[in-house]
Amino acid sequence: MKNSEKHLQDLNEIRQIMERSTKFLSLSGWAGILAGIIAIVGTVAAILYLDSRAISYEALLTMHHEDAANAPLVFFIADATIVLVLALSGAVFFSCRKAKKSGEKIWSPVTKRLLYHLALPLVTGGILVLILVWQRNVHLVAPFTLIFYGLSLVNAGKYTNREIVWLGIAEITTGLAATIWTQHGLWLWGTGFGIYHIIYGITLYHKYERKTVAHG
Protein backbone atom coordinates (compact mmCIF):
# COMPACT_ATOMS: atom_id res chain seq x y z
CA MET A 1 0.00 0.00 0.00
CA LYS A 2 2.74 2.34 1.03
CA ASN A 3 4.66 1.37 -2.06
CA SER A 4 1.82 2.04 -4.46
CA GLU A 5 1.40 5.46 -2.89
CA LYS A 6 5.02 6.19 -3.63
CA HIS A 7 4.60 5.00 -7.22
CA LEU A 8 1.59 7.22 -7.73
CA GLN A 9 3.49 10.15 -6.25
CA ASP A 10 6.41 9.39 -8.56
CA LEU A 11 4.17 9.40 -11.61
CA ASN A 12 2.49 12.64 -10.60
CA GLU A 13 5.81 14.29 -10.04
CA ILE A 14 7.12 13.12 -13.42
CA ARG A 15 4.06 14.53 -15.13
CA GLN A 16 4.39 17.84 -13.29
CA ILE A 17 8.09 18.23 -14.04
CA MET A 18 7.53 17.42 -17.71
CA GLU A 19 4.86 20.10 -17.91
CA ARG A 20 6.81 22.67 -15.93
CA SER A 21 9.92 22.16 -18.04
CA THR A 22 8.14 22.58 -21.38
CA LYS A 23 5.37 25.08 -20.70
CA PHE A 24 5.20 28.64 -19.49
CA LEU A 25 2.47 28.38 -16.87
CA SER A 26 2.62 31.89 -15.46
CA LEU A 27 0.18 33.49 -17.87
CA SER A 28 -2.45 35.10 -15.72
CA GLY A 29 -6.15 35.37 -16.40
CA TRP A 30 -6.02 38.92 -15.09
CA ALA A 31 -3.74 39.90 -17.98
CA GLY A 32 -6.37 38.66 -20.44
CA ILE A 33 -9.18 40.51 -18.69
CA LEU A 34 -7.15 43.73 -18.53
CA ALA A 35 -6.09 43.47 -22.19
CA GLY A 36 -9.73 42.99 -23.15
CA ILE A 37 -10.89 46.04 -21.23
CA ILE A 38 -8.08 48.18 -22.71
CA ALA A 39 -8.98 47.03 -26.23
CA ILE A 40 -12.64 47.89 -25.70
CA VAL A 41 -11.69 51.34 -24.39
CA GLY A 42 -9.45 51.78 -27.44
CA THR A 43 -12.25 50.77 -29.80
CA VAL A 44 -14.74 53.08 -28.12
CA ALA A 45 -12.21 55.91 -28.34
CA ALA A 46 -11.88 55.28 -32.08
CA ILE A 47 -15.66 55.24 -32.56
CA LEU A 48 -16.07 58.49 -30.58
CA TYR A 49 -13.25 60.09 -32.54
CA LEU A 50 -14.89 59.22 -35.87
CA ASP A 51 -18.23 60.45 -34.54
CA SER A 52 -16.72 63.78 -33.52
CA ARG A 53 -15.38 64.22 -37.05
CA ALA A 54 -18.61 62.98 -38.57
CA ILE A 55 -16.86 60.28 -40.59
CA SER A 56 -18.02 56.68 -40.64
CA TYR A 57 -15.48 53.87 -40.43
CA GLU A 58 -16.67 52.71 -43.83
CA ALA A 59 -16.04 56.15 -45.32
CA LEU A 60 -12.57 56.24 -43.79
CA LEU A 61 -11.69 52.99 -45.57
CA THR A 62 -12.55 54.43 -48.95
CA MET A 63 -10.56 57.65 -48.50
CA HIS A 64 -7.64 56.54 -50.61
CA HIS A 65 -4.83 59.03 -50.93
CA GLU A 66 -6.91 61.87 -49.59
CA ASP A 67 -5.46 64.32 -47.13
CA ALA A 68 -8.67 64.18 -45.11
CA ALA A 69 -7.71 60.63 -44.12
CA ASN A 70 -4.33 61.60 -42.66
CA ALA A 71 -5.46 62.85 -39.27
CA PRO A 72 -7.77 59.88 -38.57
CA LEU A 73 -4.99 57.50 -39.60
CA VAL A 74 -2.55 59.09 -37.19
CA PHE A 75 -5.18 58.85 -34.47
CA PHE A 76 -5.84 55.16 -35.23
CA ILE A 77 -2.14 54.30 -35.21
CA ALA A 78 -1.61 56.13 -31.91
CA ASP A 79 -4.72 54.53 -30.40
CA ALA A 80 -3.69 51.02 -31.47
CA THR A 81 -0.12 51.54 -30.23
CA ILE A 82 -1.31 52.69 -26.80
CA VAL A 83 -3.65 49.67 -26.56
CA LEU A 84 -0.80 47.33 -27.52
CA VAL A 85 1.71 48.81 -25.09
CA LEU A 86 -0.73 48.87 -22.16
CA ALA A 87 -1.98 45.33 -22.82
CA LEU A 88 1.57 43.98 -23.11
CA SER A 89 2.68 45.77 -19.94
CA GLY A 90 -0.30 44.24 -18.16
CA ALA A 91 0.62 40.77 -19.40
CA VAL A 92 4.23 41.16 -18.27
CA PHE A 93 3.20 42.57 -14.89
CA PHE A 94 0.67 39.82 -14.10
CA SER A 95 2.98 37.06 -15.36
CA CYS A 96 5.80 38.26 -13.12
CA ARG A 97 3.41 38.44 -10.21
CA LYS A 98 2.11 34.93 -10.80
CA ALA A 99 5.61 33.50 -11.27
CA LYS A 100 6.74 35.16 -8.06
CA LYS A 101 3.77 33.75 -6.17
CA SER A 102 4.46 30.21 -7.31
CA GLY A 103 8.19 30.67 -6.71
CA GLU A 104 9.23 30.22 -10.30
CA LYS A 105 11.77 32.11 -12.33
CA ILE A 106 10.18 34.36 -14.91
CA TRP A 107 13.15 34.35 -17.29
CA SER A 108 13.75 30.72 -18.16
CA PRO A 109 14.33 28.72 -21.36
CA VAL A 110 10.57 28.05 -21.36
CA THR A 111 9.83 31.79 -21.42
CA LYS A 112 12.25 32.32 -24.28
CA ARG A 113 10.69 29.50 -26.25
CA LEU A 114 7.18 30.91 -25.74
CA LEU A 115 8.23 34.43 -26.73
CA TYR A 116 10.03 33.18 -29.82
CA HIS A 117 6.98 31.30 -31.05
CA LEU A 118 4.71 34.24 -30.27
CA ALA A 119 7.00 36.75 -31.93
CA LEU A 120 7.48 35.16 -35.32
CA PRO A 121 3.93 35.54 -36.72
CA LEU A 122 3.34 38.67 -34.65
CA VAL A 123 6.32 40.58 -36.04
CA THR A 124 5.46 39.41 -39.56
CA GLY A 125 1.90 40.66 -39.10
CA GLY A 126 3.11 43.92 -37.58
CA ILE A 127 5.36 44.68 -40.55
CA LEU A 128 2.63 43.63 -42.98
CA VAL A 129 0.16 46.00 -41.32
CA LEU A 130 2.66 48.89 -41.54
CA ILE A 131 3.03 48.16 -45.25
CA LEU A 132 -0.75 48.12 -45.63
CA VAL A 133 -1.07 51.50 -43.93
CA TRP A 134 1.71 52.89 -46.08
CA GLN A 135 -0.04 51.61 -49.22
CA ARG A 136 -3.34 52.97 -47.88
CA ASN A 137 -4.96 49.55 -47.81
CA VAL A 138 -6.47 50.60 -44.52
CA HIS A 139 -9.46 48.29 -44.84
CA LEU A 140 -7.19 45.26 -44.34
CA VAL A 141 -5.51 46.51 -41.16
CA ALA A 142 -8.16 45.42 -38.64
CA PRO A 143 -8.68 41.96 -40.20
CA PHE A 144 -4.96 41.27 -40.58
CA THR A 145 -4.05 42.25 -37.04
CA LEU A 146 -6.71 39.75 -35.87
CA ILE A 147 -5.49 36.98 -38.18
CA PHE A 148 -1.79 37.33 -37.39
CA TYR A 149 -2.39 37.69 -33.67
CA GLY A 150 -4.48 34.53 -33.81
CA LEU A 151 -1.78 32.66 -35.73
CA SER A 152 0.82 33.68 -33.19
CA LEU A 153 -1.36 32.43 -30.32
CA VAL A 154 -1.95 29.06 -31.99
CA ASN A 155 1.78 28.84 -32.69
CA ALA A 156 2.55 29.45 -29.02
CA GLY A 157 -0.07 26.92 -27.87
CA LYS A 158 2.43 24.12 -27.34
CA TYR A 159 4.39 26.21 -24.88
CA THR A 160 1.71 27.38 -22.46
CA ASN A 161 -1.82 26.55 -21.29
CA ARG A 162 -3.85 25.06 -24.14
CA GLU A 163 -6.70 27.58 -23.81
CA ILE A 164 -4.62 30.03 -25.81
CA VAL A 165 -5.13 27.89 -28.93
CA TRP A 166 -8.91 28.41 -28.73
CA LEU A 167 -8.43 32.14 -28.34
CA GLY A 168 -6.15 32.04 -31.39
CA ILE A 169 -8.66 30.15 -33.52
CA ALA A 170 -11.41 32.59 -32.52
CA GLU A 171 -9.19 35.55 -33.50
CA ILE A 172 -8.33 33.98 -36.87
CA THR A 173 -12.00 33.25 -37.64
CA THR A 174 -13.02 36.77 -36.70
CA GLY A 175 -10.16 38.16 -38.79
CA LEU A 176 -11.30 36.19 -41.83
CA ALA A 177 -14.87 37.42 -41.33
CA ALA A 178 -13.54 40.97 -41.07
CA THR A 179 -11.68 40.48 -44.35
CA ILE A 180 -14.96 39.61 -46.07
CA TRP A 181 -16.97 42.39 -44.41
CA THR A 182 -14.29 45.07 -44.10
CA GLN A 183 -16.89 47.72 -43.27
CA HIS A 184 -17.45 45.94 -39.93
CA GLY A 185 -13.72 45.80 -39.18
CA LEU A 186 -13.77 48.21 -36.27
CA TRP A 187 -16.31 46.48 -34.05
CA LEU A 188 -15.07 43.02 -35.07
CA TRP A 189 -11.61 44.16 -33.95
CA GLY A 190 -13.12 45.33 -30.67
CA THR A 191 -14.86 41.98 -30.26
CA GLY A 192 -11.72 39.97 -31.04
CA PHE A 193 -9.29 41.90 -28.89
CA GLY A 194 -11.81 42.99 -26.28
CA ILE A 195 -14.52 40.45 -25.58
CA TYR A 196 -12.54 37.31 -26.49
CA HIS A 197 -9.67 38.36 -24.22
CA ILE A 198 -12.06 38.89 -21.34
CA ILE A 199 -13.68 35.46 -21.86
CA TYR A 200 -10.23 33.87 -22.14
CA GLY A 201 -9.02 35.67 -19.03
CA ILE A 202 -12.01 34.60 -16.96
CA THR A 203 -11.63 30.98 -18.16
CA LEU A 204 -7.94 30.97 -17.26
CA TYR A 205 -8.62 32.48 -13.87
CA HIS A 206 -11.34 29.98 -13.01
CA LYS A 207 -9.32 27.02 -14.19
CA TYR A 208 -5.89 27.75 -12.75
CA GLU A 209 -5.88 30.65 -10.34
CA ARG A 210 -8.99 30.46 -8.22
CA LYS A 211 -8.04 26.94 -7.16
CA THR A 212 -4.62 27.95 -5.88
CA VAL A 213 -6.17 30.82 -3.95
CA ALA A 214 -8.73 28.51 -2.34
CA HIS A 215 -6.01 26.10 -1.25
CA GLY A 216 -4.04 28.91 0.30
Add this chain to the structure above:
Amino acid sequence: MDNPIKKLNKDFESRVRLGVMSVLSVNEWVDFNTLKDLLEVTDGNLASHIRSLETSGYLEVRKQFVARKPKTSYNITLKGKKAFSEHLSALEALLK
Protein backbone atom coordinates in the same frame (compact mmCIF):
# COMPACT_ATOMS: atom_id res chain seq x y z
CA MET B 1 3.29 -13.74 -14.60
CA ASP B 2 6.25 -11.40 -14.43
CA ASN B 3 6.53 -9.39 -11.31
CA PRO B 4 6.41 -5.76 -12.44
CA ILE B 5 8.36 -4.66 -9.37
CA LYS B 6 11.40 -6.35 -10.93
CA LYS B 7 11.06 -4.07 -13.90
CA LEU B 8 11.36 -0.93 -11.81
CA ASN B 9 14.74 0.58 -12.47
CA LYS B 10 16.88 0.94 -9.35
CA ASP B 11 18.68 3.85 -10.99
CA PHE B 12 15.50 5.89 -10.84
CA GLU B 13 14.67 5.29 -7.21
CA SER B 14 15.94 8.71 -6.26
CA ARG B 15 13.60 11.65 -6.73
CA VAL B 16 16.35 13.79 -8.21
CA ARG B 17 17.35 11.21 -10.81
CA LEU B 18 13.70 10.67 -11.70
CA GLY B 19 13.32 14.42 -12.09
CA VAL B 20 16.40 14.78 -14.29
CA MET B 21 15.15 12.01 -16.58
CA SER B 22 11.66 13.60 -16.71
CA VAL B 23 13.06 16.94 -17.81
CA LEU B 24 15.45 15.42 -20.35
CA SER B 25 12.81 13.14 -21.84
CA VAL B 26 10.82 16.16 -23.03
CA ASN B 27 13.63 18.70 -23.64
CA GLU B 28 16.80 18.61 -25.70
CA TRP B 29 20.08 19.80 -24.18
CA VAL B 30 19.18 21.29 -20.83
CA ASP B 31 21.89 23.12 -18.89
CA PHE B 32 22.84 22.51 -15.29
CA ASN B 33 21.33 25.68 -13.84
CA THR B 34 17.99 25.17 -15.55
CA LEU B 35 17.84 21.65 -14.13
CA LYS B 36 18.74 22.99 -10.71
CA ASP B 37 15.93 25.56 -10.83
CA LEU B 38 13.36 23.09 -12.12
CA LEU B 39 14.13 20.44 -9.55
CA GLU B 40 14.91 22.79 -6.68
CA VAL B 41 18.02 20.97 -5.50
CA THR B 42 21.52 21.99 -4.46
CA ASP B 43 24.52 22.00 -6.80
CA GLY B 44 26.29 19.13 -5.10
CA ASN B 45 23.23 16.95 -4.86
CA LEU B 46 22.34 17.44 -8.51
CA ALA B 47 25.92 16.95 -9.70
CA SER B 48 26.30 13.61 -7.95
CA HIS B 49 23.01 12.27 -9.34
CA ILE B 50 23.87 13.45 -12.82
CA ARG B 51 27.25 11.73 -12.59
CA SER B 52 25.60 8.44 -11.73
CA LEU B 53 23.13 8.77 -14.61
CA GLU B 54 26.03 9.54 -16.90
CA THR B 55 27.91 6.46 -15.67
CA SER B 56 24.85 4.35 -16.47
CA GLY B 57 24.96 5.77 -19.99
CA TYR B 58 21.55 7.43 -19.74
CA LEU B 59 22.70 10.92 -20.64
CA GLU B 60 25.37 12.64 -22.64
CA VAL B 61 27.25 15.74 -21.57
CA ARG B 62 28.29 18.77 -23.56
CA LYS B 63 30.57 21.46 -22.22
CA GLN B 64 30.86 24.80 -23.93
CA PHE B 65 31.70 28.39 -23.17
CA VAL B 66 28.96 30.97 -23.38
CA ALA B 67 30.12 34.54 -22.84
CA ARG B 68 33.37 33.13 -21.41
CA LYS B 69 31.51 31.17 -18.79
CA PRO B 70 31.51 27.39 -18.83
CA LYS B 71 28.11 25.91 -19.49
CA THR B 72 27.36 22.23 -19.14
CA SER B 73 24.30 20.79 -20.85
CA TYR B 74 22.78 17.34 -20.81
CA ASN B 75 20.82 15.30 -23.30
CA ILE B 76 19.11 11.94 -22.90
CA THR B 77 20.67 9.00 -24.75
CA LEU B 78 18.76 6.29 -26.59
CA LYS B 79 19.60 3.93 -23.76
CA GLY B 80 18.29 6.45 -21.25
CA LYS B 81 15.07 6.95 -23.15
CA LYS B 82 14.45 3.23 -23.25
CA ALA B 83 15.26 2.71 -19.58
CA PHE B 84 13.06 5.61 -18.52
CA SER B 85 10.06 4.56 -20.59
CA GLU B 86 10.34 0.99 -19.25
CA HIS B 87 10.44 2.38 -15.74
CA LEU B 88 7.31 4.45 -16.44
CA SER B 89 5.48 1.42 -17.85
CA ALA B 90 6.43 -0.58 -14.77
CA LEU B 91 5.14 2.19 -12.48
CA GLU B 92 1.87 2.29 -14.38
CA ALA B 93 1.54 -1.51 -14.35
CA LEU B 94 2.01 -1.52 -10.60
CA LEU B 95 -0.81 0.94 -10.11
CA LYS B 96 -3.32 -1.03 -12.14
